[in-house]
Amino acid sequence: MSAQTTDYGPVDAAFIAALRALFGELAGERVVTSMAVREQHGRDESYHPGHAPDAVVYARSTEEVAAVVRLCAKARVPVVAYGAGSSLEGHVAAVHGGISINLSQMDAVIAVHQADMDVVVQAGVTREALNRELRHTGLFFAVDPGANATLGGMAATRASGTNAVRYGTMRENVLALVVVLASGEVVKTGTRARKSAAGYDLTRLFVGSEGTLGIITELTVRLHGVPGTIAAAVVPFAHVAGAVQAVIAVMQLGIAVSRIEFLDELQMRAINRYSNTAFACQPTLFLEFGGLEAAVAEQVATVRDICDEHGGADFQWAKDPASRERLWQARHKAAYAAMALRPGAKAWATDVCVPISRLAECIAGAQEDAARAPFPTMVVGHVGDGNFHLPMLVDGDNPSEVAAAKTLNEQVVRRALAADGTCSGEHGIGLGKMNFLLAEHGEPAIAAMRAIKRALDPAGIMNPGKMFA
Numbered sequence: 001m002s003a004q005t006t007d008y009g010p011v012d013a014a015f016i017a018a019l020r021a022l023f024g025e026l027a028g029e030r031v032v033t034s035m036a037v038r039e040q041h042g043r044d045e046s047y048h049p050g051h052a053p054d055a056v057v058y059a060r061s062t063e064e065v066a067a068v069v070r071l072c073a074k075a076r077v078p079v080v081a082y083g084a085g086s087s088l089e090g091h092v093a094a095v096h097g098g099i100s101i102n103l104s105q106m107d108a109v110i111a112v113h114q115a116d117m118d119v120v121v122q123a124g125v126t127r128e129a130l131n132r133e134l135r136h137t138g139l140f141f142a143v144d145p146g147a148n149a150t151l152g153g154m155a156a157t158r159a160s161g162t163n164a165v166r167y168g169t170m171r172e173n174v175l176a177l178v179v180v181l182a183s184g185e186v187v188k189t190g191t192r193a194r195k196s197a198a199g200y201d202l203t204r205l206f207v208g209s210e211g212t213l214g215i216i217t218e219l220t221v222r223l224h225g226v227p228g229t230i231a232a233a234v235v236p237f238a239h240v241a242g243a244v245q246a247v248i249a250v251m252q253l254g255i256a257v258s259r260i261e262f263l264d265e266l267q268m269r270a271i272n273r274y275s276n277t278a279f280a281c282q283p284t285l286f287l288e289f290g291g292l293e294a295a296v297a298e299q300v301a302t303v304r305d306i307c308d309e310h311g312g313a314d315f316q317w318a319k320d321p322a323s324r325e326r327l328w329q330a331r332h333k334a335a336y337a338a339m340a341l342r343p344g345a346k347a348w349a350t351d352v353c354v355p356i357s358r359l360a361e362c363i364a365g366a367q368e369d370a371a372r373a374p375f376p377t378m379v380v381g382h383v384g385d386g387n388f389h390l391p392m393l394v395d396g397d398n399p400s401e402v403a404a405a406k407t408l409n410e411q412v413v414r415r416a417l418a419a420d421g422t423c424s425g426e427h428g429i430g431l432g433k434m435n436f437l438l439a440e441h442g443e444p445a446i447a448a449m450r451a452i453k454r455a456l457d458p459a460g461i462m463n464p465g466k467m468f469a
Contacts, residue, residue, distance in 0.1 A: 089430030123152025
């Protein structure tokens with residue numbers, strides 16, 4: 001199948017003038033061309049080099065996004081959506097220049113439907129801001145990728161995180177979208193109904209499309225009831241295999257755990273140094289339970305027995321909010337703790353997801369490969385759904401370390417694919433995993449994806465250079 005054109009139009013003085021004309025007297029604050037702002041919008045939190053756009057537009061409505069996209073479509077100028085910049089595979093890099101549309105000022109919670117347990121928001125609303133808005137309703141938005149990302153960005157990258165084992169990923173939690181297409185047309189996908197058999201599932205086509213098919217400007221997402229009782233637990237294991245076998249047993253019994261997180265020995269050592277804690281420096285599970293008080297007590301007792309059976313020791317648990325917060329604070333700060341082990345290094349984070357029956361061998365293999373690398377590497381995982389991360393602390397100015405990181409990344413991904421897993425459980429493809437996407441799906445499937453891309457974006461202006469070469 002032929003590639004799309006990369007014959008893009010220039011972002012010259014005439015184009016900028018036309019862009020500013022869309023905003024009238026507000027153009028000075030809404031259309032920005034300063035180098036500092038452009039460079040900020042051309043990079044995310046990944047190891048990928050930044051690529052600055054030619055201009056940044058701060059949009060405040062779907063209509064404004066559509067007007068900018070129509071102008072870009074007419075001039076064949078690339079468009080990249082920007083939320084919080086927290087992505088991890090170079091998603092926001094403007095590799096062909098063009099316009100970055102910042103959606104962070106589209107931060108309105110439009111409608112909370114408490115009885116129906118859903119909410120309509122603009123794309124720039126962050127998950128933390130939404131949950132603050134919901135704090136008096138008895139409901140919460142469950143998808144927690146760690147970063148305080150925008151919901152539009154989370155939908156675009158099909159984010160998940162620590163709660164996915166119970167509440168699902170963005171794929172399961174998005175009911176409907178408003179999307180600006182490459183033509184500037186606005187479409188609404190889905191409704192507030194909890195299920196539908198009406199037509200193609202366009203909602204899930206755009207969820208995970210990484211801004212390559214359109215720009216998400218509004219979302220309707222599921223909410224969940226805050227459990228009456230919440231308990232957390234931390235338990236170290238003698239070996240990785242024992243921790244993973246305990247996870248498998250918990251899942252097979254159907255215990256409704258909210259979170260099951262794995263951290264390896266080096267990550268636990270980093271946490272102790274960073275947070276001044278005294279956890280055992282062993283493979284460790286962090287767990288959370290939620291529900292009625294009697295059910296939570298039964299779940300905790302059952303999981304304690306399972307952990308004991310598989311080599312877990314010193315099972316610590318707590319249900320009062322302050323104690324739970326202390327237990328989970330370490331997990332939430334794991335990334336910062338890791339980076340503190342090697343100040344000045346860049347955290348190169350990769351992730352894969354495999355069937356949980358293959359998880360222990362994949363983690364063990366990753367640790368063996370990492371032991372040969374010239375930099376510290378940890379394993380952190382949302383192991384209840386088979387997803388684990390490999391944060392590598394790399395000196396980005398050292399070519400041999402960069403080469404070793406690329407090799408380790410490929411070894412981890414290839415092993416996951418051989419185990420019938422995926423090259424990314426939640427970070428996405430972006431710039432970094434295009435070759436692995438082909439290895440995972442094969443050329444016929446990639447050709448079908450390219451055909452969808454060409455149908456919705458024939459000029460190739462929507463976040464070009466991502467997903468496919």
